[in-house]
Amino acid sequence: MTIGVFDSGLGGLTIVATMLSHLRGADIIYIADTASAPYGEKSPDQIRDFSIRITDYLVSNYRIDALVVACNTATSAAIAKLRERYPNLIIVGTEPGLKPAISHSVTKNVGVLATPATLNGEKYKALVAKLSEHYHVQVFEQPCPGLVQQIEAGKVDTQETLSMLEGWLSEMRDANVDTIVLGCTHYPLVKKSIEQVMHRAIIFIDSAEGVTKRLLTLLEQKGHINSGSTTLEILTTGAIQSSMVESVLGDKFSIGMIKLPD
DSSP states (O other), rough: OOOEEEESTTTTHHHHHHHHHHSSSSEEEEEEEEEEEEGGOHHHHHHHHHHHHHHHHHHHOOOOOOEEOOOOOHHHHHHHHHHHHHHEEEEEEOOOHHHHHHHOOSEEEEEEEEEEEHHTTHHHHHHHHHHHOOOOEEEEEEOTTTHHHHHHHSSSSHHHHHHHHHHHHHHHHTTTOEEEEEETTTTGGGGGHHHHHHHHHTTTOOSHHHHHHHHHHHHHTTTTTOOOOOEEEEEEESSSOHHHHHHSSSSOOOOOOOOOOO
């Protein structure tokens, strides 16, 4: 199987790392659309356009069997359109894991860190409304504008990043939030900094395991046998911090530059 994965930058590699641990006998093509990053502060129409162009490129050049939208923002804005455009393609999206966060939380005070576009998206709002009907929980939502740029630049534990997190997390700390949903695939890269600001160990909920499990289930339904070697090719549309790629994946991978068609 050939699997396409994309995000606005480094964040989706946190999902790729989990895929590499569980998925066998596949060729993974990862596109970091750094030329258009960050997605979280773009309009839904822009995000849909980026997502369609990337998917068209992967289908045309690699004939992918499956697509992983390794970005909460792109999932919210574009996955319905992508499924409509490619009805025969396996497409797995990424959504904030609010339900598992509620089940893990002891205090029932749950934080959600996400991009503005994700928190304002219809899919997320519908999820919160649905869960609020069934669970007694207080949800602290926090957009984090600028955090993706800090991570992309490798500034995961600088004083500037810690100051940003302090401003966003102080209310959650005071409210005894014990579980935080990382509603952007970049945010697992600042877990240690978040705990430093929260002054306690935190239960983190991200999407990597769930996305990988769902992908594997759908691939096996199409006849995939999960054995053999897996390859990874990383492509980027703009500049990227190679040292951060290495910190996520643990090994050095070659990175190719591409230009998406207009």
